[in-house]
Amino acid sequence: MAEHPRLLLHNFISPDQCKELEFIHRSCGVMGYRPGVLSTTLSHLIATGCPHLMLPFVPIRDTIKDLVEDFFSCHFDLFIEFTGLISWCKGASIGWHSDDNRPYLKQRHFAAVCYLNSYDKDFKGGVFHFKDGEPASIFPVAGDVLIYTADSCNIHSVDEVTEGERLTLTLWFTRDSAHDEDAKLISLLSQRLLNNEDNNPDPYLSVPASDNMYWFSHGHNQLGFDLRCARVHILGYNLCSTNNKECKVSDSSYEELLVNPLRLSRGDKILGKEFANSLHALQVVQFYYWKAHELKVARKGRNSTKSPQASLLEKTSGSDLVLPGDPKLAEDVLGCLSHDDMLNSFDWDDFALAIATWEAYIGELHKDLVASLPHWVKHQIIYLVGERQCLM
């Protein structure tokens, strides 16, 4: 094996897989392990009531594991130690390091970084560099995957992100079965699904994590914003009270509003539908953002009486929830150029169709999860059981 064992492959993940993982991260991501870094781990998806959103990861994890085992000639020898979506916002960077450079990371033997969006198009900065050997610099392109050993043969760094949000799917692999992520996830899943059967009538809905996981703080001067609200605002929506009445809250209780039913508004209209909480609303907003083009085409091709129509209310002044946080900072940290297309093509009836299609999508994933889990438990490994249905 070469002095610097590594491989860069182009177009390994399809554009739609990239978009689906982006949808999951923008709906479920929380503050990560370093300032300016957000993450969505599989255990977080389980803990927040979205275990079904693990399914899109499953075939991708499988093929990346095969690739790593092939390239490093260690068939049937590896366990996945960590799978997560990681985004780096404006200001984030990392200096020279190897991925096993802490005593508690010694079990990491190989790394795989899959780029889910692209340098210069979706973000600026964020170029990856190896200290020695070739390729020396990697300019992320959506769909590309980079694999390398986690030891000091592959010391690397990432330049500061100067604009936009740089998104990757990152996996680490280990030879040590004690660090097998699958065994831990399967145990969490079994507990969660068994408990849910009894007391959760609606198993698809997100359960928010603790509030501080959504608070993006910037610097030492207390500036910051709530990620859930910021992600909704950036796409042009507001969160509203359910009764269309003025609702102002003190900073200490705003979290309360985000875990209770609410509505969505845009311009001078409020959508009649009640969402269970801010994460439910956010997930639908992000789903529409992901599928906007297909939804428009699907609705035009259908008989309009059959297509869902949005029930809209006039907004009364002050019905938007007034929440703490700095919207300018949120726009600066999370805003990106590609949002503009969305702002121009918005349509409430497409949005109503997005709600119905999201429900079908989540229902399908949930069914697949329930069917897969007994196989995962039996074999103690997470793998693709059957084919995934394509909705559109």
Ligand SMILES: O=C(O)CCC(=O)C(=O)O
């Ligand atoms: O995102 C990347 O390109 C690499 C990130 C990295 O080096 C790390 O998370 O250890």
Ligand SMILES: [Fe+2]
């Ligand atoms: Fe690294």
